[in-house]
Amino acid sequence: MQQEMFQMVATTSHGLEEVLAEELKAIDAKKIVIHKRAVSFVGDTYMMYKANYTLRTALRILKPIASFRAKDEDALYRQIQKLDWTQLIGLTDTFAINTAVFSDIFTHSKYVALKSKDAIVDLFREKTGKRPNVKLFQPTIRIHIRVFNDQFDISLDSSCESLHKRGYRLENFKAPINEVLAAGMIKLSGWNMDSVFIDPMCGSGTILAEAALMAYQIPPQKYRDYFGFMNWKDFDESTWMDVKQEAHAHEKETFEHRLLGFDVAFQAIRMSQRNFERIGMLDKIELKRKDFERHTPPAVEKGIVVMNPPYGERIEADYEINAFYAMIGDQLKDAYTNYDVWMISSNKEALKCVGLRPSSKNTLFNGALECKFQCYKMYEGSLKAKNQGQIEVEEVE
Numbered sequence: 001m002q003q004e005m006f007q008m009v010a011t012t013s014h015g016l017e018e019v020l021a022e023e024l025k026a027i028d029a030k031k032i033v034i035h036k037r038a039v040s041f042v043g044d045t046y047m048m049y050k051a052n053y054t055l056r057t058a059l060r061i062l063k064p065i066a067s068f069r070a071k072d073e074d075a076l077y078r079q080i081q082k083l084d085w086t087q088l089i090g091l092t093d094t095f096a097i098n099t100a101v102f103s104d105i106f107t108h109s110k111y112v113a114l115k116s117k118d119a120i121v122d123l124f125r126e127k128t129g130k131r132p133n134v135k136l137f138q139p140t141i142r143i144h145i146r147v148f149n150d151q152f153d154i155s156l157d158s159s160c161e162s163l164h165k166r167g168y169r170l171e172n173f174k175a176p177i178n179e180v181l182a183a184g185m186i187k188l189s190g191w192n193m194d195s196v197f198i199d200p201m202c203g204s205g206t207i208l209a210e211a212a213l214m215a216y217q218i219p220p221q222k223y224r225d226y227f228g229f230m231n232w233k234d235f236d237e238s239t240w241m242d243v244k245q246e247a248h249a250h251e252k253e254t255f256e257h258r259l260l261g262f263d264v265a266f267q268a269i270r271m272s273q274r275n276f277e278r279i280g281m282l283d284k285i286e287l288k289r290k291d292f293e294r295h296t297p298p299a300v301e302k303g304i305v306v307m308n309p310p311y312g313e314r315i316e317a318d319y320e321i322n323a324f325y326a327m328i329g330d331q332l333k334d335a336y337t338n339y340d341v342w343m344i345s346s347n348k349e350a351l352k353c354v355g356l357r358p359s360s361k362n363t364l365f366n367g368a369l370e371c372k373f374q375c376y377k378m379y380e381g382s383l384k385a386k387n388q389g390q391i392e393v394e395e396v397e
């Protein structure tokens, strides 16, 4: 039987919209349109479950349920009450409201959430004499309200908690990168899973874990057992089972290239080990304690490095941060021939000290920090040329 088709919105981080659109195309979503930090698409319930389970660069999958205009808080209250919330939320449910507000009229996002919550709760009281409770963390129902000037878009959040919470990373070392950003960086790097992959400053191992999940075609949410749609009144368990079965049918037993992780800190290596163990990847990722400055990666015809060095907080070896980035540049020139080296950092001054001209640049956000994510192509010949006294790697003055 053909299922009903409806519109959805997958949210993401700044700079990952296009890779998310590619992912949606690959799972056969229809009417894909790129927006700022989001991609809208059309699909059925199967597609909604599949988007939650298999997309690596989506943060949430929203299902729009209403749109209206409201010029003040009373109008907002009345419009919210026009929806029959008792069909969507049960008395034993808990709920939370997330807001994204871009408006000169409504300037406090918390106030929009509060007013909308009051409208829902009052409606319940009038209709049933009772009301469901609010719960901010893992409620059974999460509502998303986007406000642009006086335009309100109300959605149900089918993910409920952000999809970067994959359920495998329980250990964090220093400044871990979020899983969605890590997956997005790997996709932007163009790694086609056809070469060695290295993170030489791996911390708690997020980038490598995401690379391994891709390499073995394991759905990113395999280790998560919590999604908002599971609490909806129309949850279809058998469709959900079909989605999981189909996603798992593509898993691979083997991967022909090496996945390598290094870090100068023993503690980071131990945390990575424990995180990899949780996704069954401990024996599939080679991990070693190594100082970047004194380590040479395997000689290859081609390879990818994706790294997230410290941005300038106090770092182990008591280097000055600019000198640390200069050391990275020297080491890349000396030892990383034939690698495409992708590096993310918010420290633009320090990045200049790498001393290599990036072949491409993206702007990404690591949390609130605006970062550059850039590639240094370490061409064959640069090492030979350097040994002959003429460095061919393009250098920045």
Ligand SMILES: C[S@@+](CC[C@H](N)C(=O)[O-])C[C@H]1O[C@@H](n2cnc3c(N)ncnc32)[C@H](O)[C@@H]1O
Pocket: 173, 174, 175, 176, 177, 178, 200, 201, 202, 203, 204, 205, 206, 207, 262, 263, 264, 265, 268, 290, 291, 292, 293, 308, 309, 310, 311, 315, 316, 317
């Ligand atoms: C920002 S953290 C990386 C976080 C990681 N992406 C994650 O998700 O957990 C930077 C890492 O660089 C490591 N590091 C600093 N100096 C290093 C060096 N000289 N050689 C190798 N690793 C180094 C630190 O120990 C730290 O784990």
